[in-house]
Amino acid sequence: MDNYDTLFIGYPNWWGDMPMIIYNFLERYNLSGKTIVPFCTHGGSGLSNTESTIADITEGKMKDGFAIPGTTAQNDRDTARNNVTDWLREDGFIE
Numbered sequence: 717m718d719n720y721d722t723l724f725i726g727y728p729n730w731w732g733d734m735p736m737i738i739y740n741f742l743e744r745y746n747l748s749g750k751t752i753v754p755f756c757t758h759g760g761s762g763l764s765n766t767e768s769t770i771a772d773i774t775e776g777k778m779k780d781g782f783a784i785p786g787t788t789a790q791n792d793r794d795t796a797r798n799n800v801t802d803w804l805r806e807d808g809f810i811e
C-alpha cells in the first residue's frame with residue numbers, strides 16, 4: 717500500500733451502505749492521507765452516506781465520488797462512459 721497515493725474504491729450500494737468486504741479493506745490498511753476516490757453502482761440511492769463513512773474510517777483526502785445506476789452501467793455503455801469521463805474531469809484526473 718505504501719506504493720499508492722490514490723485509491724479508486726468501487727462497490728455496489730447495498731442497503732444504503734457498502735458490502736462488508738469494503739469495510740474489511742478500509743480497516744485493513746492505514747489509508748490516512750491517501751487520496752480516496754469512491755464510486756458505486758446503485759438502484760436509486762446513489763452513494764447514500766458512503767463517502768462520509770469512508771472518510772471517517774480512513775481519514776483520507778476524499779475526492780467527489782461517482783454514482784451510476786447499475787442498469788445504466790450494464791445497458792447504456794455510451795452514457796456510462798460519458799458520465800465517468802465527466803466525473804474524472806471534474807475531479808481533475810483527466811483534462
Ligand SMILES: Cc1cc2nc3c(=O)[nH]c(=O)nc-3n(C[C@H](O)[C@H](O)[C@H](O)COP(=O)(O)O)c2cc1C
Nearest residue numbers: 728729730731732733757758759760761762786787
Ligand atoms: C442486497 C442488496 C441491497 C441493495 N440495496 C440497495 C440500496 O439500498 N440502494 C440502492 O440504490 N440500490 C440497492 N441495491 C441495488 C444495487 O446497488 C445494484 O443492483 C448494483 O449496484 C448493481 O450491480 P449488480 O449488477 O452487481 O447487482 C441493492 C442490491 C442488493 C443485491
